[in-house]
Amino acid sequence: MFRLLSKESNIFSIPVYIGFLLLVVIIFNILNFNTYESIIAGITFLGIALAYFCFNTIALNYHTHLPLFLYSVFIFGLYPGTLDIGIAVALLTNAFLLLFLTSTDEDLRKKSYVLVGSILALNFIFLPTTWPMIFFVLIHLIVTSQRIALNIFRFILGMGLIAISYFSVMLFLQFNDWNDDYIPFGKMKLITDYSELFPLIPILLMLIYAIYDHFRHYNKKSPVSRYKYTFVLVFSLAQLITIILYMNDDYEYLLLLAFPATIILSRMLKFLPKYWMQEIGFWIIIFSLIIYKAGTHFNLF
Numbered sequence: 001m002f003r004l005l006s007k008e009s010n011i012f013s014i015p016v017y018i019g020f021l022l023l024v025v026i027i028f029n030i031l032n033f034n035t036y037e038s039i040i041a042g043i044t045f046l047g048i049a050l051a052y053f054c055f056n057t058i059a060l061n062y063h064t065h066l067p068l069f070l071y072s073v074f075i076f077g078l079y080p081g082t083l084d085i086g087i088a089v090a091l092l093t094n095a096f097l098l099l100f101l102t103s104t105d106e107d108l109r110k111k112s113y114v115l116v117g118s119i120l121a122l123n124f125i126f127l128p129t130t131w132p133m134i135f136f137v138l139i140h141l142i143v144t145s146q147r148i149a150l151n152i153f154r155f156i157l158g159m160g161l162i163a164i165s166y167f168s169v170m171l172f173l174q175f176n177d178w179n180d181d182y183i184p185f186g187k188m189k190l191i192t193d194y195s196e197l198f199p200l201i202p203i204l205l206m207l208i209y210a211i212y213d214h215f216r217h218y219n220k221k222s223p224v225s226r227y228k229y230t231f232v233l234v235f236s237l238a239q240l241i242t243i244i245l246y247m248n249d250d251y252e253y254l255l256l257l258a259f260p261a262t263i264i265l266s267r268m269l270k271f272l273p274k275y276w277m278q279e280i281g282f283w284i285i286i287f288s289l290i291i292y293k294a295g296t297h298f299n300l301f
Contacts, residue, residue, distance in 0.1 A: 001282060005066040006270070017068050018049045021075060028081035040088045047091030048075055051259050054098040060228050060263055067266040070285065074258040077289030080251065080296065086127030087252050093123040094256065097133070101140060102231065113141065113151050117158025125166055128184040129246040130256075134159075136238035140231065189248035196251065199292040202284050207261060210268030217271075229267075236260040251296065 025045050052068060061067040096119055100112040120134050137155070145151045170176075191197075214221075214229060221229070239256040247253040265285060272278045 001279065003275070005069050005282075006064050008063050013065060013068065014052045017052055017072050020072055021045065021048055024076055024079065028079065037082060040083055040085050043085070043088040043092055044079075044083055047088065047093075047095050050092070050095035050099070054095060054102070054259065055263070057099055058102045058228055058232070058263065060225065060232070061266045062270070064266075064270075066269065067262050070266055071258060071262040073286055073289055074262055075255070077293045078251070078254045078258055083252050083255075084127075084250075086129075087255060089126040090123055090130050090256060093119045094133075094259070097137070098235075098259070101137070102228065109144075110151065113154035114158040114161075117155040117160075118162045119158075121159040121162035121166075124182075125162070128182050129242050131184065132238040132241040136234055139234065184246070188245045190244065191248055193249065196249075196296055197292075199288050199295055200254075202288045203261070203265070206268060206281065206285070207264055210264045213268060213271070232260050232263050236264075 022045060025041050051071065055061055055067050055071070056063060097116060100116055101109065103109055103112075116137060120137060123130050123133065138152070141151050141155060142148055211233065218226065236257060239260070242256065243253045269278050269281050272281060
């Protein structure tokens with residue numbers, strides 16, 4: 001199975017996976033169909049579908065079927081059927097951020113900082129607990145930009161435009177009370193019960209090994225590969241901070257890590273020295289996600 005998925009994919013492969021994704025979203029939402037849930041399902045579908053194209057943009061997985069397939073399995077395993085609208089919007093905005101910030105067109109990245117700021121402000125409005133992403137983008141901007149002050153101004157301008165628009169609309173609709181949810185720093189809900197996450201322990205251990213192996217062979221990587229892998233790791237760290245501080249038993253937050261985890265695990269499997277290791281590692285990931293899905297769906301844990 002691993003060798004089959006290691007074959008090179010093409011642009012026509014992505015619609016097949018997106019079709020599978022659409023089928024999963026429809027099946028999970030058909031029993032609680034209403035306008036609000038349909039909007040959330042639509043946003044979720046767009047965010048996850050757009051992420052399939054991000055694999056080619058980041059280009060760390062050699063354009064094979066493996067990351068596309070693993071990402072589909074991650075979505076199937078972690079998708080609870082219905083999402084909070086904040087998580088759905090976060091999946092969509094994360095996909096846009098990945099497309100903009102990993103673009104090889106330097107001029108496009110420079111011109112996109114206003115839009116990136118706007119996207120992050122919109123993301124914060126729907127899900128304030130994703131504030132670590134703002135610091136992630138600022139760090140990325142400072143490290144990669146030549147004109148740091150100008151690009152920070154563009155970034156803040158984008159956020160300011162959305163903030164002004166949002167407050168103007170709220171005042172027009174006579175929503176004059178401040179919502180304390182927009183100050184999430186005193187509302188951390190650390191995870192207290194890990195029992196439902198036990199099936200994911202093998203995946204966690206494989207992620208730790210994959211990161212260790214990357215840095216063990218760090219000097220053998222190309223500069224582009226090192227840069228993009230570091231980008232994925234810092235992006236993952238921003239998502240992980242949100243998950244640790246705010247997830248508690250809202251396990252839908254794990255979807256925020258599905259994309260970077262897929263990239264990291266796909267590369268780890270590719271560079272394992274033996275074929276049997278690759279095949280066993282692949283099936284461990286699959287069965288871990290299936291067991292987790294069964295456990296959360298049927299309340300087995």
